[in-house]
Amino acid sequence: MDVNLEEQWIAKAVRNDPESLACLLQHNYTFLYKYMLKVTMNRALAEDLVQETMLKAIENISTFQRKSKFSTWLISIGTRLYLDGMRKQRVERRWQEQEQALRSMRFEAAMRQEDWPDALDALARVGYDIRIPILLKYYYGYAYEEIADWLDIPLGTVKSRIHNGLKQLRKELQGNDEQAEASVKPI
């Protein structure tokens, strides 16, 4: 999309122009949905969060300071909404829902005759407090400071979560590979 066009929309939207805001939201819909899907690994939850994020963005558009891109602002809102929701939910229920969502994603992939890679399985199973900073840092390329601000945790905690999380994922994937090799070996 043309950057100037987005800038124009933002300028008008901040001044309370519904049409420009609608255009901005429409153009960032796919990006936001894909981000929420990777963060939640749950289609239904991702759809709900996209809608909630958009409503929050409409509510707070006048406070958008244009220091970052509009899409960055949206995913910061979405991340906070997701974290709030997860903190309110009981661990057991959270785990059950995550398992169910993961099963349905795997099923969908199988229906389309596609692989559901171990890497995505491992990423989905790791806690959301680890998955989010890892995705934000390495997939989206945000700075540690921005991630710390969105997650409302100290900078050191973000760094250690990313470092330890990646180590944990590496170990899990290596374990999976060894298991697969052992099952293939002839007796």
Place this chain on the structure above:
Amino acid sequence: MTNKLRRLLNPSETSERAQHETEEQAKAQTEFDELFGKHLTAMDDRHSPVVPEAKMFLGMVEEQQKSLKKKLWRDLTLLWLIGCFAASGIVLLLVNDIRWFAGVQIATLAGSLIFLARISIRRVKQKWMN
């Protein structure tokens, strides 16, 4: 000796550490790309949502703005009603007993100062943590 002082006295150690950190980050980035990059990109490609029409977004924006305006007016009315009630109480107190009036004013002022101090302490703490 604090870390800050040590860094000031030994800048080469700081730059070495920064370089080491950058190298570690680049290594981690490469590892992430190898392990997850292509899978996440494929996932992005597979799950492209059907984007609703512009009309639907416009409807959502207008409806939300309308309901926000309604909520704002409701809150403002409530605020004015409570304000009127509190102000008339204070005037009544001033007419009847000036000592009680002074006590209530001091307590209100102290309460608001404590509240403001707590907010700024929390802000400074958060800034310091990062």
